[in-house]
Amino acid sequence: MRVPEKYLKPYDHTQAEPTVYRKWESSRYFNPDTLAAGDSDTQTPSFSIVLPPPNVTGTLHTGHALGLTIEDIMVRFHRMNGNKTLWLPGTDHAAIATQSKVEKELAKDGVRKHDLGRDAFLEKVREFAQNSHDTIVNQVKKMGASVDWSREAYTLDEQRSVAVRTVFKMMYEDGLIYRGEKIVNWDPKGQTTISDDEIVYQEEKTKFYYLKYGPFTIGTARPETKFGDKYVVMHPDDKRYEKYKHGDTLEIEWINGPITTTIIKDESIDMEFGTGVMTITPWHSAVDFQIAEKHKLDKEQIIDQYGKLLPVAQEFAGIKITEAREKILEKLKEKGLFIKEEDYTHNIATAERTGGIIEPQIMKQWFIAVDTPFTLRTSHLDGIKSGATVTLKQLMRHVVEKGLTEILPERFEKTYFHWIDNLHDWNISRQIWFGHQIPVWYRSTNAHGRQNGTPSDSRGVETYVGIEPPEGNGWEQDPDTLDTWFSSGLWTFSTLGWPLDDARGKPTLQPDGTINPESDLGIYHPTSVLETGYDILFFWVARMILMTTYTLGTIPFKTVYLHGLVRDKNGRKMSKSLGNIIDPLDLIETYGTDALRMSFIVGNGPGNDLNLSEDKIRAYRKFANKLWNITRFVLEQTEETDDTKPDNLSETDTAYIQELETLTANVTNQIKEFKYHFASDNLYHYVWHTFADIILEQEKKILSEGNETEKTSARYTLRHILRTSLILLHPFMPFITEEIWQDIKREDDRDLIVTRWPLSK
């Protein structure tokens, strides 16, 4: 065997990486079905991961690259261990995120979505999403991700839409999805409601005003909402206001003239804050809303959906609240109702995607009830029987509490429980166009007469909830769409085909409704690991647990592995405004995917944020080159070796191989225990500082001075250690190891990606 010429030059990842990926893809190694022929053992347990579907809002960032690296390590390791391994890719339509992105793009040309209309606008969004999708797929490939492209899914494709509508109908029938008039988070900028989790609090310095309200002094930061305030609330134990009784009424002079106000005593009032007295605006404050509900008080809307004052404000009607404040203060001063103002710092709620300032509103919206007991159809969960009465919150808590699903690092379990305890009913309807339209249809009974089986409310509107549109005329579908996390909550099982057929055409469910064990769902679900960033623990991980336990009565995954944020080298979050965003593709171009992957993994424990420095990546590019040169040396020295173990292996060589076996055992355990930072670091040091610095140098002497027996022993040892190192390094640095493997493998060896791990059964 001659040493290939490429080894006379430094390792060129730009040459090797695309070629190697194409080879894997064309050999269909990523698809467990084509592998089963001989590369993977169908008897072993399956190993499955779903790719956290990237949003089709543009391109992948370094955080995605980190996740892809960790997931690919898991997947390659298990594939090499003979598990029937599936890594299922896909993308997320990301509803609001994508729509607002496209709206911004259109705004650059002065186009608004209403100019286009729903259908034409959606066409634009689809086009944009398709472009993003194509970019993302290319990036995923660049990272070396061994995902099964034949099973690729999209949260908004037809199969996933059926899953969404099916779950919606189930939950509606179980009384878990309901339409209600409640206080919600209205985003005036995005013109939609959002869930509590989509709120970002931002600190704001403002003024706090003291106003004369009859005999009381009330404090407020928002005088512009106070027109309709006709209840004044204080703590029942507050001695200062003893003489006022709950329910008493007073005639007082207020902003636009005299009003009648009613005294309300409520324990939720903080006596220490301000004067201990406040007026309430139930339509535009969650806390006030609760007080109003509790005491059955009137609620009145003050601000419209565009953030303008309504006629109740009289002379201020039609003015934007941001402009109204000063004018109202002026009037209060004129009327002698203004007492004083103070500096005040508080947090205001903004919408995650649009940045709009949230204005709470009472609106008719769809919700998922998290505290409502229902009968769980089927349960395979330890500790909960089929037919048991539970709440969604209890299900979510149960699986983690009982260890059915394990969260790594463990400390996030506490965070998870805390979130569940504070969870309110989930507002799932959005007033945007892009997404799964709510599978509910309405028609007036006045025109068509009442139908059987469809409920009709007091105003004579029939409601139909179904997977397919209803028969008959006059039905109109609810114009709202679903929160994007509704569809991504189904991701582990909707991608495997539920409730129809899987990607191989096998029915997911058997006629009796149980899961077909031959289907993808039967084979790969629950999935083995969910790997994602800790920043979407609530958004996504918790929602998947909710949706899966409810729908299938199983956990969605056995282990949740959370990685941290990728920051810049100074530890700052990457953001457009800071201009410190690093494109993973640039790093790959310069240093190679293998180097980038190693720099993500070495020294980065689970759940810890990672500061990305190019020095570190450069160090691992050097490591790749080191491996390349080790190979050059070994190939040059072992041209006539056939890789059979010689009978007379020298004592030193035996010791070297023993040491390698210890390393193999350690690395294997570390990977099994999710300690990739140990495994990669150990491999790095072994290859460089033991194999290259010590073993190779010793063998060099033997190869020039030793006798034939010693030389044979040395040649075998060098090749054996190199071969084994390549196998062990492959999950971490898949490209260069496969590239080298092609030049050192035996005739009957398979490609490295499907070569058996040394300790696998």
Place this chain on the structure above:
RNA sequence: GAUCCUUUAGCUCAGUGGUAGAGCGUUUCGUUGACAUCGAAAAGGUCGGUGGUUCGAUCCCACCAAGGAUCACCA
């Protein structure tokens, strides 16, 4: 306000109940016939502070300090 995390060499970070490790950087020497380099070696840390448990703590516990994150939120 609640909870959690971090605090280890100049920088960025691993790590262990028994006299501290890596990468980058710095200094010296060597090599340039595996290595657009590499090798050998050196300097550099009272492992945030104070107590406690222990034969022994950087590692366990308590408290304190600084920085950060998440959640909640007061009108």
